[in-house]
Amino acid sequence: MSTDEIPKIQKIVSVAWPSFLVAGVATVLFFTSFDPREFLAPTRFAGLSRLGAYSIGFFLFWLVGFASSALTCYFRRTCDDCNDDNPAD
Amino acid sequence: MNDSNSSLYAKRQKIYPRQVHGLYAFWRTTGVVVLLGLYYILPWVKWNGEQAVLFDLPARKFHLFGLTLWPQDFIYLALLLILAALTLFFFTALAGRLWCGYACPQTVWTEIFMWIERKIEGDRSKQIKLDKQHWNRKKILLKGSKHVIWIVFSLYTGLTFVGYFTPIAELTYSLLHWTLGPWETFWIFFYGFATYGNAGWMREQVCIYMCPYARFQSAMFDKNTLIISYDKKRGEPRGSRRKSADPKALGLGDCVDCTLCQQVCPTGIDIRDGLQYQCIACAACVDVCDEVMEKLDYPKGLIRYTTENRLQGKETKILRPRVILYGVLLASLTGILLYSLATRIPIQFNVIRDRAQLYRTADNGMIENLYTLKIANMDLKDHLYRIKLSGPDGLALRHRRDRIKVPAGELIELPVTLQIRPEQIARPRVTISITVTDSTDSKLSKTVETSFFAPVRRHAN
Numbered sequence: 001m002s003t004d005e006i007p008k009i010q011k012i013v014s015v016a017w018p019s020f021l022v023a024g025v026a027t028v029l030f031f032t033s034f035d036p037r038e039f040l041a042p043t044r045f046a047g048l049s050r051l052g053a054y055s056i057g058f059f060l061f062w063l064v065g066f067a068s069s070a071l072t073c074y075f076r077r078t079c080d081d082c083n084d085d086n087p088a089d
Numbered sequence: 090m091n092d093s094n095s096s097l098y099a100k101r102q103k104i105y106p107r108q109v110h111g112l113y114a115f116w117r118t119t120g121v122v123v124l125l126g127l128y129y130i131l132p133w134v135k136w137n138g139e140q141a142v143l144f145d146l147p148a149r150k151f152h153l154f155g156l157t158l159w160p161q162d163f164i165y166l167a168l169l170l171i172l173a174a175l176t177l178f179f180f181t182a183l184a185g186r187l188w189c190g191y192a193c194p195q196t197v198w199t200e201i202f203m204w205i206e207r208k209i210e211g212d213r214s215k216q217i218k219l220d221k222q223h224w225n226r227k228k229i230l231l232k233g234s235k236h237v238i239w240i241v242f243s244l245y246t247g248l249t250f251v252g253y254f255t256p257i258a259e260l261t262y263s264l265l266h267w268t269l270g271p272w273e274t275f276w277i278f279f280y281g282f283a284t285y286g287n288a289g290w291m292r293e294q295v296c297i298y299m300c301p302y303a304r305f306q307s308a309m310f311d312k313n314t315l316i317i318s319y320d321k322k323r324g325e326p327r328g329s330r331r332k333s334a335d336p337k338a339l340g341l342g343d344c345v346d347c348t349l350c351q352q353v354c355p356t357g358i359d360i361r362d363g364l365q366y367q368c369i370a371c372a373a374c375v376d377v378c379d380e381v382m383e384k385l386d387y388p389k390g391l392i393r394y395t396t397e398n399r400l401q402g403k404e405t406k407i408l409r410p411r412v413i414l415y416g417v418l419l420a421s422l423t424g425i426l427l428y429s430l431a432t433r434i435p436i437q438f439n440v441i442r443d444r445a446q447l448y449r450t451a452d453n454g455m456i457e458n459l460y461t462l463k464i465a466n467m468d469l470k471d472h473l474y475r476i477k478l479s480g481p482d483g484l485a486l487r488h489r490r491d492r493i494k495v496p497a498g499e500l501i502e503l504p505v506t507l508q509i510r511p512e513q514i515a516r517p518r519v520t521i522s523i524t525v526t527d528s529t530d531s532k533l534s535k536t537v538e539t540s541f542f543a544p545v546r547r548h549a550n
Contacts (some may be wrong), residue, residue, distance in 0.1 A: 013298075013299075035160070048271065049147065051254075051255070051272040051273070052271075054146060055275065081432070
């Protein structure tokens, strides 16, 4: 399947949406086990509210999931796709 | 999302579902009113003077009608989620995608958004005409007011959503006084934007491309599952005819090919092509086809709720291994959850040793170890607890302060010093246990083991 056929918005959504779902689950599991106020207390983020920590945590998880899904997409390219990028003279 | 409709996976044709009336439309509307009513009213319901349903994230406590759950009670929440999933499987095996058609938030909010759209832009044909029309004052006014109402409604939805996680009374107060915290504001807009996008723009694409349940629901299906199906044997060959005409004489089936079943479909499919992944089983086509059949004096049910077995003239079995298995799992998990909730001991007790030093020797020669006792009263009333020690003889709390009052739903960190005379401790490390017990109810008790350190004794020879 040629990658040209897939609209760009689809590529972005297909990376962003699954990582959003996983980030939600990861946030719940992580912050149920660890209280951000406790583990942030000795750091310079001690003033951050719990809600703020949860929110930032969620977006960090999302970012990690996004990076992973994006790499999967990137490495899915076949040898032919890669060769097409650098056509031999 | 733009006018070229190149959104997401397939080139999207905008769908204009026609409004339906009928039995199933009535039930769907009832579902919308009840579920949305619950959603918007529930955060305002009080229970013993507190918000009845509050997943208080800033305080790390969940309040459910008087029951307070702590992060340590995560198992109950996990069980509850597993129960919800099993219930979904059970009903899917029995009656197909009931969830999608009547209860899913995507369906429910889309219904409300379409209702607003119809009130402003008019019915299906008017909407199509308006979209084709060139931009003029009237079109700007209609489209603009629709989006303004959608956005206001979405933001209110977002506010309500955040109200499940921080006390809604305080939230509304700070909104009115313009002192809303940054994160609350952010999540109100985030959820509001998601509502506006999903129910206003994405609609059926959420079900088709984004919903995990839609992808795996077919795994719960079998030939005895209730589905919405067109009766091909009765309907074909389809064709238009006059009301007075005898279809048999014309060689036609009962389907008059009015295409209304397609026009009402929120996912834009033709149910006559058979069971499709896109079908959310909303039964809009059943309602509209029944209306047509009634007008023609044909029997209702050309499109109807049925099972694959019945369509093939076989019996439908309700009790079958799949259903029984889900039922048994559901019943036993419910039992486990209720039992464990009923026997839950509403006290959490942890002991943390002082990290700075293993032991110290006091001026009077006593060996001392420092601990922090963390006592959480997870009950709804205050408790007076008694601290008891078990270990070598002579081990005691300094100052004999062995009573501590913990108010309902509070966590108290109590620094304590345990001491012992050096001659009463034989080894440099002994295991001791500390117990907190309610002063009136001895069953309300938790014991934690920890270590007590002492200097290595050098025996004089």
